[in-house]
Ligand SMILES: O=C[C@H](O)[C@@H](O)CC(=O)C(=O)O
C-alpha cells in the first residue's frame with residue numbers, strides 16, 4: 001500500500017496569470033487520485049483543505065495523519081466527507097461498520113479516531129473521494145445516501161449545460177463546521193458545467209472530474225480571475241484546486257460528472273458572485 005500526500009501552496013491572481021501550462025498544471029491539477037490499494041492525498045494551503053482518493057482492494061485502508069498535522073490523530077481537529085464513485089464497499093467508523101453503495105457518501109465527525117475504508121470486491125474496488133477541512137466542534141457523523149441528496153436540476157439543452165446538482169453536505173439540512181460537498185451529473189448531450197461562471201471570494205473549491213463518456217473524453221477546466229482566465233485539460237478522475245478568487249467551470253468533449261467541495265468563510269451555497277458574460281476574458 002502506498003500512502004502519498006503532496007502539498008500545494010496558495011497563490012495570488014497575478015501568480016496564476018503568469019503560470020505557463022506546466023506550472024499551472026503542477027500547482028493546481030492533481031493527476032493521480034485513485035490508485036488500486038493506495039491513498040493519494042493533497043494538502044492545499046487554500047483554507048487547509050485535504051482531498052484525494054482512498055482505493056482499498058484486498059486490504060482495508062486507514063488515513064493516518066498525526067505527525068504531519070501535529071495532532072494525536074487525523075480527525076482530532078478536522079471533519080471528513082466522502083463520496084464513493086467506485087464499486088460497493090464499507091467504512092468502519094470507530095468500530096461501527098456501514099455499507100457503502102456506489103454514489104453513497106458520509107459525513108464523519110471531528111474527534112473520530114479510526115475511519116477504515118474497505119471494498120467488497122478487489123476486482124471492482126470502491127473509490128472513496130475524501131475531503132477534510134479544519135473543524136472547531138464535533139457534529140454527528142451522518143450517512144449521505146445518493147437517494148437522500150438534495151437534487152437541484154440546472155441548465156437546459158439549448159445552453160448545453162443541462163445537469164443535476166446533488167447536494168450531499170449542505171448546512172441547510174445538517175450540521176457541518178465548514179465542509180460543503182456534492183456531486184453534479186451532466187445529462188447526455190450536455191457539456192458545460194457552472195456556466196454562467198461564478199466566483200465566491202469567501203470560499204475555495206475543489207472539483208474532481210469523473211465518469212466520462214469514454215476514456216478519450218477530456219474536460220477543459222477554466223480558472224483564474226474572470227478577466228484573466230486560464231485552462232487545464234483533464235483526464236477522468238483528476239482534480240483541480242480553485243482559489244477563492246478563481247472562476248471554476250468546464251466544458252467536456254462528452255457529458256461527465258464531477259464532485260465539488262468547498263470551505264472557507266461561510267456555508268451559504270447561494271453566496272456566489274455571478275460573472276457577467278461580457279466580463280470574461
Ligand atoms: O459553488 C458551487 C459549485 O461551484 C458547484 O456546486 C456548481 C455546480 O455543481 C454546477 O453549477 O454544476
Ligand SMILES: [Zn+2]
Nearest residue numbers: 198200205248
Ligand atoms: Zn463554486
